[in-house]
Amino acid sequence: MPGNVLPIADEREGLVNYLAHQRYVLRLTAYGLTDEQARATPTESTLSVGGLIKHVAHTEDGWMDTVLQQPQAMDPEQYMANFRLGDDETLADVLAFYDKVAARTESVVAGFADLGAEVPIPKGVPWFPDEGSWSVRWVLLHLIQETARHAGHADIVREHVDGATAYPLMAAAEGWPESPWMKPWRPAAQPG
Numbered sequence: 146m147p148g149n150v151l152p153i154a155d156e157r158e159g160l161v162n163y164l165a166h167q168r169y170v171l172r173l174t175a176y177g178l179t180d181e182q183a184r185a186t187p188t189e190s191t192l193s194v195g196g197l198i199k200h201v202a203h204t205e206d207g208w209m210d211t212v213l214q215q216p217q218a219m220d221p222e223q224y225m226a227n228f229r230l231g232d233d234e235t236l237a238d239v240l241a242f243y244d245k246v247a248a249r250t251e252s253v254v255a256g257f258a259d260l261g262a263e264v265p266i267p268k269g270v271p272w273f274p275d276e277g278s279w280s281v282r283w284v285l286l287h288l289i290q291e292t293a294r295h296a297g298h299a300d301i302v303r304e305h306v307d308g309a310t311a312y313p314l315m316a317a318a319e320g321w322p323e324s325p326w327m328k329p330w331r332p333a334a335q336p337g
Contacts, residue, residue, distance in 0.1 A: 148315060157260060160285040161251060167292035168247055171198060173314045174299035175236055177332055178306065183236040184229075187305035194306065195230030195239055197299045201292055202243040203227040208284050209246075209253045212264050219270065250288070257281045307333060 150166045153159040174194050175183055183195030204227075210217050230239060254260075260282040266273050279287075303309050309330045315321075316329035323329060 148312065156282075157254070160260070160282065160289070161254060164250070164285060164289050164292065165247065167289055167296055168201075168243065170311065170315075171201060171292055171296040171299055172240065172243070173311065173318055174198075174296065174303040175240065176314045176318045177309070177330065178236060178303075180230070180235050182306050183239075184232075185306050186302075188302060192228065192298055192302050193230055194299050194302050195234075195236050196228045197295045197302070198236075198243060199230055199234070199239045200228045201295050202239065202246045204291060205250055205288055206246045208288055209250055211267060212253055212257075212281060212284055214265060217267070254281065254285065260285070 150159075150162050153162055175198060178194060180195070184193050186193050207217055230236065261280045263278040264280060264284055265278050266276070268275075300311055303314075313328060313330040316327055317331065321327065321329055
């Protein structure tokens, strides 16, 4: 996938493709990490690359439940647990779950002819308004915002794990040739 979203034909394609691109750059922060590195919390916060990906995947899945008006249990302990890659979880498992969530989102959105379709606001969530409704369009924009916010967090965490940054990771993942201004990321040599 290129560093930017390709030209788009319409609003729906734009929203879906921008969300897919933000998912991609978030996933890139995990490129080449071990499970242990994906669990690492090298900054003052408790955030890890694996935990951020897990959180964003569960959040997106929850929003699709909201769009489909499916009941959801609001469990604060589970919400906080979704920010951590547990000892019994692997990065590969979380990335596979994120792929399933992405496919579900694309399927759910494809099922709405009108992106203006109302999405009732769930009650009892302290950061949601008390009244009104959103639209499928609003949910997609919110998911783009949420994913981009956490991709930025993951960029910072990843840089603290091993010094890797976004474009060198993308260059490595996509097999870009080395150039005078871009050197693809390579893992540090392991002590022997």
